[in-house]
Amino acid sequence: MKTLKFKTNINCGGCVSKVTPFLNKQEGVESWEVDTNNPDKILTVEADSATEEEVRATLQKVGFKAEKIS
Numbered sequence: 001m002k003t004l005k006f007k008t009n010i011n012c013g014g015c016v017s018k019v020t021p022f023l024n025k026q027e028g029v030e031s032w033e034v035d036t037n038n039p040d041k042i043l044t045v046e047a048d049s050a051t052e053e054e055v056r057a058t059l060q061k062v063g064f065k066a067e068k069i070s
Contacts, residue, residue, distance in 0.1 A: 001030060001048050004055060006066035007040040015064065022058050026050055042069070 023032050028050030035042045059066045
């Protein structure tokens with residue numbers, strides 16, 4: 001299991017509910033959460049096989065940006 005962290009523009013509950021079905025269906029993602037209280041709106045993904053690129057592509061499909069944080 002690896003933890004991927006992204007800086008995003010998912011900035012409210014409405015945005016979170018928009019991405020929820022997509023991230024929940026994403027293969028290789030075990031769990032995820034967005035810290036909308038953090039100014040960088042940090043998305044933390046617990047992934048067993050999903051890659052950073054796959055998560056980013058999924059968010060882009062829904063209209064959100066994600067930037068990997070090392």
